[in-house]
Amino acid sequence: MNSGSDAIKEDTVGIAPSRRRFIASALTTALGVSIADMVQPCGLWAQACTNKPGQPNCSNPGDLFVPVREFRSKDKKLAVDMTVKGTTKSVATISGQGYQCCPMRLRYYEAQERVKGGAKWPENPALPGPGPTLRMRVGDTVDINLVNSIDPNFFGKTNSAPNGCDLRTNQNFKEIYPVNDNMPSCFHKDNVTNLHYHGTHVTPDGEGDNVMVDVPPGKPPKNTRRTLFTLPLPPPATNPDTKQPFIMGQAPGTHWYHAHKHGSVALQLLNGMAGAFIIEGEFDDQLKALIPGLDETEKVLVIQQLGDTILIQPGTPMNTCAGGDPCPLVNGQLQPTIEMRPGEIQRWRFINATMQQVSYLTYRFLGEDAYNASKGGPFPSDPGYAPVIRQIAYDGIQLAPERYNDPNFGLSQEFAIAPANRIDLLVQAPATAGKSRLAFRALHGKPPAGCAQLTQADFLLHLNVSGSPVSPMNFPTAANYPAMPAWLQWDENAPINRILKNRCLKFNNTLDPSLRPAINDLAYDGMPDTTQYIRLNTAEEWRLENYWDSSIHPFHIHVNPFQVLEIFDPNASTQVTLQAPYNWFDTIAIPASKTVGEKLTPGYVRIRSRFVDFPGTFVLHCHILDHEDRGMMQEVQILDPTKPLPTLPMHS
Amino acid sequence: MGKPKKGGYPPPQPITNYIEIIDGKINPAAVTIAWGDLVVWTNKDAVSYTLAVCTNGQPDPKKIWRVLAENASSAPMEFDWSTDMGKEPFTYEYGMLPPGTAKATITAQISRF
Numbered sequence: 001m002n003s004g005s006d007a008i009k010e011d012t013v014g015i016a017p018s019r020r021r022f023i024a025s026a027l028t029t030a031l032g033v034s035i036a037d038m039v040q041p042c043g044l045w046a047q048a049c050t051n052k053p054g055q056p057n058c059s060n061p062g063d064l065f066v067p068v069r070e071f072r073s074k075d076k077k078l079a080v081d082m083t084v085k086g087t088t089k090s091v092a093t094i095s096g097q098g099y100q101c102c103p104m105r106l107r108y109y110e111a112q113e114r115v116k117g118g119a120k121w122p123e124n125p126a127l128p129g130p131g132p133t134l135r136m137r138v139g140d141t142v143d144i145n146l147v148n149s150i151d152p153n154f155f156g157k158t159n160s161a162p163n164g165c166d167l168r169t170n171q172n173f174k175e176i177y178p179v180n181d182n183m184p185s186c187f188h189k190d191n192v193t194n195l196h197y198h199g200t201h202v203t204p205d206g207e208g209d210n211v212m213v214d215v216p217p218g219k220p221p222k223n224t225r226r227t228l229f230t231l232p233l234p235p236p237a238t239n240p241d242t243k244q245p246f247i248m249g250q251a252p253g254t255h256w257y258h259a260h261k262h263g264s265v266a267l268q269l270l271n272g273m274a275g276a277f278i279i280e281g282e283f284d285d286q287l288k289a290l291i292p293g294l295d296e297t298e299k300v301l302v303i304q305q306l307g308d309t310i311l312i313q314p315g316t317p318m319n320t321c322a323g324g325d326p327c328p329l330v331n332g333q334l335q336p337t338i339e340m341r342p343g344e345i346q347r348w349r350f351i352n353a354t355m356q357q358v359s360y361l362t363y364r365f366l367g368e369d370a371y372n373a374s375k376g377g378p379f380p381s382d383p384g385y386a387p388v389i390r391q392i393a394y395d396g397i398q399l400a401p402e403r404y405n406d407p408n409f410g411l412s413q414e415f416a417i418a419p420a421n422r423i424d425l426l427v428q429a430p431a432t433a434g435k436s437r438l439a440f441r442a443l444h445g446k447p448p449a450g451c452a453q454l455t456q457a458d459f460l461l462h463l464n465v466s467g468s469p470v471s472p473m474n475f476p477t478a479a480n481y482p483a484m485p486a487w488l489q490w491d492e493n494a495p496i497n498r499i500l501k502n503r504c505l506k507f508n509n510t511l512d513p514s515l516r517p518a519i520n521d522l523a524y525d526g527m528p529d530t531t532q533y534i535r536l537n538t539a540e541e542w543r544l545e546n547y548w549d550s551s552i553h554p555f556h557i558h559v560n561p562f563q564v565l566e567i568f569d570p571n572a573s574t575q576v577t578l579q580a581p582y583n584w585f586d587t588i589a590i591p592a593s594k595t596v597g598e599k600l601t602p603g604y605v606r607i608r609s610r611f612v613d614f615p616g617t618f619v620l621h622c623h624i625l626d627h628e629d630r631g632m633m634q635e636v637q638i639l640d641p642t643k644p645l646p647t648l649p650m651h652s
Numbered sequence: 653m654g655k656p657k658k659g660g661y662p663p664p665q666p667i668t669n670y671i672e673i674i675d676g677k678i679n680p681a682a683v684t685i686a687w688g689d690l691v692v693w694t695n696k697d698a699v700s701y702t703l704a705v706c707t708n709g710q711p712d713p714k715k716i717w718r719v720l721a722e723n724a725s726s727a728p729m730e731f732d733w734s735t736d737m738g739k740e741p742f743t744y745e746y747g748m749l750p751p752g753t754a755k756a757t758i759t760a761q762i763s764r765f
Contacts, residue, residue: 045684049667051765095665097763102667156668156692156728168690170730171705171744171760173715308668309690309728324665324688 049102057090057126058101065336069121071113073136079114083147086154089128091306092334093326094457104308106271129332130302131275138250138281139233148215148223150191158190177312180514185523185631188263192216199255199396202229204618211260235487247612252281253396254349254422266355266625270307274353276300283398286482297346303328305354317515320626321356327457337462340429342469348425352417355625357551361440362416371437385434390475393424397584405478418554418589420623429465436463500538508547516631523631531635539610545602546590556587558618562609570594570601615640664764678756686764687733695720701752706745731760
């Protein structure tokens with residue numbers, strides 16, 4: 001480069017007339033200072049953040065709740081093109097120094113229904129939030145084309161070498177990351193993606209719920225991946241893969257989809273790459289018969305924490321979390337307002353699409369007075385003006401009538417949602433007009449070093465009840481609440497339910513110098529030592545132990561849900577006794593351990609599951625996704641003893 | 653020294669700031685960020701650049717921050733605050749090593765607003 005020609009260019013630019021330059025020049029003359037003097041004291045903010053609500057594209061506390069656009073299956077098929085892109089979005093939060101709304105470069109889903117005149121989402125890419133809500137029914141075919149159109153140069157370079165871990169240093173030349181983390185269990189390949197259909201009971205191989213594939217940015221066909229599967233009907237419908245009847249059906253309920261590329265899951269979910277995946281079935285038909293009009297007012301609430309940076313706290317062990325622990329948003333909105341009429345019952349579907357432990361929260365509606373009086377403290381025994389809730393499902397699987405009528409579950413006015421959990425509620429507004437908030441409290445204890453508590457904001461949304469009362473609406477009773485279908489009952493005498501094997505998984509740290517999040521001392525390496533081999537169509541009982549004092553570990557396993565038999569929390573003064581019929585989950589928070597002196601008592605959960613219908617390879621992992629990316633994951637291979645062992649790709 | 657008080661600590665949610673290099677110039681040449689933020693330089697030119705911290709006003713070849721390939725972004729650089737930094741804003745001068753000539757500043761401060 002010729003510095004002389006540069007100087008000429010500078011001069012040429014310097015004499016170009018512009019209003020700003022004219023004003024600056026006039027001020028310089030009048031005040032006797034240089035432009036540099038004027039600029040330097042305040043500087044130019046690299047990103048135009050604002051701390052004043054009301055700016056374009058920034059969510060404002062109290063704004064009216066805006067539902068996410070729904071794409072519904074037509075003629076028993078859901079056909080959608082999902083394109084992953086990067087753009088600048090305005091993200092509002094209450095964190096650290098209060099309200100802020102900053103432009104951030106985020107990855108997101110641009111979706112289009114693949115039918116004539118099909119809808120698109122998002123309408124405004126500058127607004128953050130989830131992908132479209134996809135809604136279908138059991139028995140429908142899901143046909144989704146995932147296209148990775150990320151421009152890698154739009155984001156920072158992510159690794160120092162091909163197939164290497166992300167690299168981050170600070171201004172003093174100190175290496176912040178990867179230090180002792182290494183492939184494949186480290187943050188890496190931020191722009192590679194895939195899709196997981198969380199909560200589905202479909203084949204994990206081929207075009208099914210296959211998270212073992214990488215979809216890199218680039219050009220077709222390399223950057224494209226098609227998903228094509230049919231959601232099982234309730235047994236005894238036939239499994240088209242095996243020509244045998246299904247043992248389990250697809251639970252109709254609130255499920256979700258999200259990116260699942262090992263090494264970049266946390267960042268991509270922090271960017272917002274998730275959405276609701278609503279499957280309807282007989283349970284919904286029964287509810288609608290009990291409460292006419294329920295589907296017209298239903299709310300889908302995707303809870304996210306959005307940001308562009310994984311916070312890395314150097315040390316041994318190294319802690320990671322979402323940068324600044326941003327406030328939970330609802331569909332990308334900060335503390336929106338939902339409106340109801342007096343006496344009205346609505347169905348609210350909550351999806352915790354966050355990626356870290358500080359969002360393990362317990363929620364309760366509080367009237368304005370009760371909220372203000374209890375701020376920061378325990379929930380008051382009297383919530384004041386507040387709606388009544390009835391929980392009807394966990395993780396998209398309906399509660400049994402006994403649990404619907406259980407003070408610990410369906411009847412409780414508090415509900416907890418760990419990362420990846422879903423909760424379905426019936427919410428009945430009080431009979432008179434008024435205002436309340438859905439407040440939350442931390443369940444997770446002290447967060448890891450460097451990760452902040454969510455103390456700057458302690459409620460998720462406003463509820464405003466106004467207008468004329470509705471005609472009387474009533475919750476289902478224990479007597480008329482939908483019965484569990486036979487395939488969701490666990491007949492202790494049925495041969496399929498005989499426990500063939502017991503396993504114990506210890507959620508701990510590696511023994512190597514990285515001290516990474518691990519299962520049974522090992523970070524996921526794609527090898528047999530981090531793989532569970534299970535025989536198809538058998539039942540097993542597992543004990544899941546947590547050896548971290550500082551964090552829960554939400555255990556999630558793909559393809560097959562499980563029943564939770566026991567939860568032991570060493571930090572709790574009393575333990576909840578669970579009893580049959582046990583609730584079904586696909587994600588369960590394993591309580592943190594407790595250390596007194598030299599003695600560590602792990603928290604634990606006992607579960608049982610049937611690994612049925614689909615042989616193949618999938619994963620189990622902690623759903624605090626920075627833990628997963630760094631190694632707290634294992635492969636699961638479901639083997640059909642009548643067939644040869646498959647050769648399968650591992651995560652890169 | 654202790655932690656900065658209200659309006660300072662805890663810090664705002666960190667974000668990644670993007671600084672472009674076009675036609676051999678760093679744009680913007682003077683930026684302010686919050687401690688904890690990250691910076692990515694995006695090289696829009698078809699030549700490679702080396703960015704180094706200045707010593708005595710000149711980019712120091714012994715203090716290289718980033719080597720930027722042509723038409724590529726840098727890895728993120730984190731700006732960490734430590735107790736010995738004090739509460740006042742701190743300005744880093746940096747620039748390109750030859751054949752590049754551009755110079756710029758990054759000022760880091762505790763409060764975003």
